[in-house]
Amino acid sequence: MSSLHDHGIFKFPQAGVINSSADRRWRNLGAEVRAHPACEIPDICSTQMEITLALKGTPSGVVHRRGDGRFQSTAVRSGTLWFCPIGVQEDSIRITEPLPEILHLYLPEHQFATAGELTSQPVASGDIAYLADVADEFVRQVCMRVLQEMRHETAAGDLLVEQLSMTLTLHLLSRYSGNGLIESSTEVNGALSPVRRNRVIDYVEENLEADLTVAELAEVACLSRYHFARSFKAALGQSPSEYVANRRLLLGQKLLEDPTLSLAEIAFRCRFSSQAAFGRAFRRHTGMYPGDYRRRRS
Structure with a gap:
């Protein structure tokens, strides 16, 4: 099974990676921030649904691109959005000047296929339009929440990103494809029993x-x-991710009372990608770093 980041690696060989979710246990969504030089990007057929957000604009930078015969020329401002659905053949992409900070989100095809349970017909990423300079504040906010999680890991970031990927998929299909999402009337729409x-x-x-x-x-x-x-x-x-995050941080507090456990082992058992990420999240939750908490408890 290919990585969610393979498409970005192949598509942007000249662009440096500033941040990436490659070391996280995220499912159904990959994210990376790249610095793009002024260049021409090789021809490529999109293998993942790509959402691109300019985090920083430039005074006169422009992205010229052509996908499936449709030409688009877009000034790069902070907040500019582009969509490139799966299966679109982009045979011309030219960046006129360096772009210092561009966020790319990647959604796999199976994420759209599972959304078919809410529709009266099969759906796919290819149903979504190839668009530039998209005016959609909701998508921007989802992108920024994913970026925040990538930069500042939480105790249940994998669950949070899974929820965001589902929300984003349904939004894209509802607003940018010809498929109407029809929810089953037999589902429970209120609180869990x-x-x-x-x-x-x-x-x-x-x-x-x-x-x-x-x-x-x-x-x-x-x-x-x-x-x-x-x-x-x-x-x-609470959302599932918020609930699980709180429970894992409480687990971390309990584990810190065992002096035989290293901080790295506790971080792993609380499902963090690193001891440093656990330390930052623990401090946000308790106001102190794990080592300080352990010394105070002892």
């Missing part, structure tokens, strides 16, 4: 030290993953 809620909570507690996904929590609740997150929040007042 007490039985379902307790079943999910028990499952989370039993698996705090393992990778968790929205899909498997939804399966425990016997709901589709597209309905589970809002039903969970209606029942507990």
Whole structure:
């Protein structure tokens, strides 16, 4: 199975990577920030749905591109958005001057296929239009939340990004394709029932030290993953990612009371990508770094 970052590596060989989600356990969405030189990009057929956001604009920079015969010329301002769906053949991309900070999000085809459970017909990334200079503040805000998670890892960032990828997929299909999303009237649209809620909570507690996904929590609740997150929040007042993050940080506090465990081991058991990321998240949660917390408790 190819990496979510393979497309960016192949498409932008001249662009340096500033930040990347490659070392995270994210599912269904990859992200990276690149610095692009003035250049021409080789011909490429998109293998992932690509959303591009200019984090910093330039005074006179322009991106000229042609995909499936459609030519677009776009001034690069802070907040400029581009979409390139899967299967679009881009045979001409020219960047007129260096672009210092560009965010790229990548969504795989199977993410769109699973959204078909909410529609009356099959859906795919290719249903979405090839667009430049998109005026969509919702997409910008999702991009910025993904960027924040990439720069400042949280205790359940994998769940958060999975939720964001689902939300973004449905938004793109609803607004930029010809497929209308028709939700099943048989789904539960309110809060989780007490039985379902307790079943999910028990499952989370039993698996705090393992990778968790929205899909498997939804399966425990016997709901589709597209309905589970809002039903969970209606029942507990927190999103699944917020709930799991809080439980993992409380687990971290408990583990810190065991002097035989190293900080690196505790970080791993709380599902962080590094000890440093655990330290920063723990400090945001408690006001002190793990080492200071351990010394104070001892």
